[in-house]
Amino acid sequence: MTINVGIMGYGTIGKRVADAVILQKDMKLAGVMAHSYNFRIRLAHERGIPVFAQSEETRKVLKQEGIETSGMTDDLLRTSDIMVDASPKPYGLANREKLYKPNKVKAVFQGGEKDDVGQVSFNAQSNYEDAVDKDYVRVVSCNTTGLSRSLQALHKAFSIEIARATLVRRAADPSNVKRGPVNAIVPAMELPSHHGPDVRTVIHDLEVFTTAMIVPTTLMHLHTLHVKLKKQAEVDEILDVFNRTTRLMVMQTSAGISSTAGILEYAKDRGSKRGDMMDLAVWDKGVGLHHNEVFFMQAVHQESIVVPENIDAIRAMMGEHDAHASIVATNRALGLHNPERFDY
């Protein structure tokens, strides 16, 4: 059986999920919704992806640009088994009520939406099972996804007593030239930042506290963590756990990967589309130990880290019960490094 997937919101996340859907053997891209004319829609059209118009106005503009649409919103909803909603933040909930519920279409939402947009918040490694057969699932945000990957692994392996994280967030995505700061650090006056509580929507029993700030970079978020373990561990054991964790790549500092830019240079050289880095990146020389506290630093590629999670969410919601099977299939299709890893 092939799963027909429609995409609502064809921006940073939407376009990547669309490409990822195309690569899955068990999925078919039903089409993408166009809200306006732009180069993303043009390229989708040139590649033969069906484009649907959100309004009559949009349809006309696209036609003027030589883009024949395959229908309107209803048409895409009708031909889709499930929608991935990657609209900007406040719209997911409204779309659920206005579009998905009345049309009885399942939908995956993104982490910018509030928790209750979905029946469950989702991170494939942490709680795949909770999403099986659900109608509405929210994939947690890029930062929460990154935290969940490393913390669930440590929690499973060593049991975490408390986790403390500082999130140093990128200011804007590369192509968003409107947002700053240009040359300042902006602390989040929210204690704890919302990321800590958000991690607990997928790892319920984790004691975690986060602080956050924004710095003038566009590439990746960087997290520093210190985590008190219940079980004593050595640095090598921790690295071993990380090496066996799916969608987490231990970066070799001695190979010259010494910054977030270095990570993305590596990802570009690997040949992943758009230079994306869907793995959480942890530096090997950035892991340290002080008694039973582990310190480490991880980098999150905000544009792509949630892409594999969206794919797994689709499979779970459409009835696939085997987390391992879905995760490995996704990893393989996306060309992720060491796709079979699944101890954590």
Added chain:
Amino acid sequence: MTINVGIMGYGTIGKRVADAVILQKDMKLAGVMAHSYNFRIRLAHERGIPVFAQSEETRKVLKQEGIETSGMTDDLLRTSDIMVDASPKPYGLANREKLYKPNKVKAVFQGGEKDDVGQVSFNAQSNYEDAVDKDYVRVVSCNTTGLSRSLQALHKAFSIEIARATLVRRAADPSNVKRGPVNAIVPAMELPSHHGPDVRTVIHDLEVFTTAMIVPTTLMHLHTLHVKLKKQAEVDEILDVFNRTTRLMVMQTSAGISSTAGILEYAKDRGSKRGDMMDLAVWDKGVGLHHNEVFFMQAVHQESIVVPENIDAIRAMMGEHDAHASIVATNRALGLHNPERFDY
């Protein structure tokens, strides 16, 4: 006949030229020289590219990392018909004297080297013929390549009286985290900047004057030009010339491509490896006219714009006389947009 190409200096340019060589039907990558261990060398090795060691020390380090080398410098020189030297700036000339001349190997050098490292300075569209059968050729720098592409087209079509350009240069390549400025503009106290005279090494009769500065960005250089034409032209005619110029892409401003970041987002979405943009980019709405002066803005992807030029230089030096044939073959192999364009 297959041309065996060796790469000396496997950094930003070297690794891209290596990939480009692999894509050419008439070329074979003989191997790359490793100066030290790093992630670029690891990835080359993982892809089956022969790696040669610059010293016994390097050979040992690579061996420790599990990388078996295919020989030393002399071995690569022996199996290569031609070397592409993409070493850091001062080393090309020394390599010519110490390595290429004694071993009777041809060599392509990059634009950071002084003019006289080669028998000719090279831009495929401007002076392909000059490089035919030569032993040493210098591909001009990224900025000069960009200027040459648009100016030779305008010069050929309308005859340029004078050209004036301001070059707003990126501070550092993305993965070079040592260089600044972080938050300042640094004017080049050189009048004219060296780029103007450098253009004249490939378009000899052009009257051009340039000023330059460095700004805190890593993505692309941006040039503003005003060019006085001998022949009156309309904006549409100028855009038409640009649309018929090889390796120059007119960006559609109305499609939301409004910054250097927008251009690279487009390139990533197109699927080019590393998100590279080998075309010179000119904005359609950035072209204006005032009497017989044309004003326009162009963006140069410093990491990749010279890659096709290196390939063409190889072919010319190895005896291919037909510029058109080489340029189109290169464009096609690299997946460039509209590869057959060749009016300019």
Added chain:
Amino acid sequence: MTINVGIMGYGTIGKRVADAVILQKDMKLAGVMAHSYNFRIRLAHERGIPVFAQSEETRKVLKQEGIETSGMTDDLLRTSDIMVDASPKPYGLANREKLYKPNKVKAVFQGGEKDDVGQVSFNAQSNYEDAVDKDYVRVVSCNTTGLSRSLQALHKAFSIEIARATLVRRAADPSNVKRGPVNAIVPAMELPSHHGPDVRTVIHDLEVFTTAMIVPTTLMHLHTLHVKLKKQAEVDEILDVFNRTTRLMVMQTSAGISSTAGILEYAKDRGSKRGDMMDLAVWDKGVGLHHNEVFFMQAVHQESIVVPENIDAIRAMMGEHDAHASIVATNRALGLHNPERFDY
């Protein structure tokens, strides 16, 4: 006679003009309007500057913070001979109609407003006389002020045939952390940019064309100019003219002032409040000549360059006929370098 000056809009420009008014012997700061509570208002209050509330709501909030206001909008208008309106862009015109006209108070507006907000657009060196006895005057923007200072000097000394300028604009003021770009160059798709025509509002007979872009820096704008002179000149003569131009400082490159950051470091070391640089800065080694074309680079401190112009506009509007007298008085009070210069 003492001129009573009120300030509407106590932000980047407003607070600086207020400080400048305090320093003038013939002026008195009647007070500043508070739109909301913030640290600028707190510091004004701590220094004894009368604060007026724009609304009853604001008055209450200020009172809660321990700031007793001196009245409401009408009270400030009544005690002011003239208002300096430094409100954000669209509000100046509305204020003229709603506040200044009915209350018969003169007003100085800023360059963000449209040309017709004032009876005249103003640059002290270029057209002081036009503002004498006027009721509404618009001080041109920072970029236009910078262009006017150097171009009127060259025009007067050598007569300009044509002037071409590229304006490399800062992304945001330092404390504005919302605006970008963070890491891209954004060209202005406006040809000519509005700055060229704006210069002609103060130097009517100048043939000038400008292009513009935005880069990720907060410190200063940088302009590159090439100007064709009707009269032949040597570099030394041009520097001599610049050295005799009021509010223009020739920066000594050999003293290590090699960037916009270097200029502001110099300004900080000189001890000017806030590290401001009210002079237009031209680098001595950045001036070059090619036949009768002069090339130069100038930097504009967007936060403060218009401050002296606001002061002179006040004096002109209040009846002072002598441009020289006003400019020198302003320069001295503000501690500008070489305040008596006035050949240009």
Added chain:
Amino acid sequence: MTINVGIMGYGTIGKRVADAVILQKDMKLAGVMAHSYNFRIRLAHERGIPVFAQSEETRKVLKQEGIETSGMTDDLLRTSDIMVDASPKPYGLANREKLYKPNKVKAVFQGGEKDDVGQVSFNAQSNYEDAVDKDYVRVVSCNTTGLSRSLQALHKAFSIEIARATLVRRAADPSNVKRGPVNAIVPAMELPSHHGPDVRTVIHDLEVFTTAMIVPTTLMHLHTLHVKLKKQAEVDEILDVFNRTTRLMVMQTSAGISSTAGILEYAKDRGSKRGDMMDLAVWDKGVGLHHNEVFFMQAVHQESIVVPENIDAIRAMMGEHDAHASIVATNRALGLHNPERFDY
């Protein structure tokens, strides 16, 4: 008795300490050493500060620029009771051996030097007494000074069990346009970073662990801290302690001070020379509590925070036993906010 102070190294720190010395009633600036000609030396000369030449070569260059020197290195050493050495990092130790020891001159060193350059590492609030009558004292670095100010206060008030800090460091000082990164985050692969151990050179019994990174900003460092207290405390009590700590300013978030740029805008508006912020800045809304762990964020102005420490170090070394007297005198002379605070 007046203390004669000489300055070796007239850069970012040296020039500020020189200005601070001038402002002290009990000190006299004997002069500054010039290593080369630059705008700082020119301005020092214009202000009547005696300039000494480090070499005959320098003396000649300065003479050519119209700067008559007051002698050579030996002359400054002879007329100084104590030197403040603010040379770039590796030179302090060499200067001690070659210059200060043979000439029997006391010297204050900066935190870039290794610990053992001085007999004691110094932070005025933490261990003033240790420096009394010493010959060589090292003022700890900007980051360590910031950490010491807040941590010693909390330690004294509530007794710290463990302190964990993430240091988000600025890439370069504003006028240093050579250093990056431009658009990346560079983690320090040092666990703990050297700042933690460095804090223990002044607060010996503190259990503290730090991690660090560099981000593309020039303004200030930002630290996030979580500190486990032995004694339970409320947020208000913690803020009360901070408000009573010398050289620590609690920033009012509701006044619109929401970033490092906001802090420096406030400092500029206060009128401090160069817009310096010698106080450690802690945001009121950035302090939170979770059981007995306190979370807070603080910003450090790397260019100026150590200036008052240098002054106090001078007094201690010259025999002043009363820490309180020295600190208050320094604070008053430098115009610091609430100079008498001294509970912590």
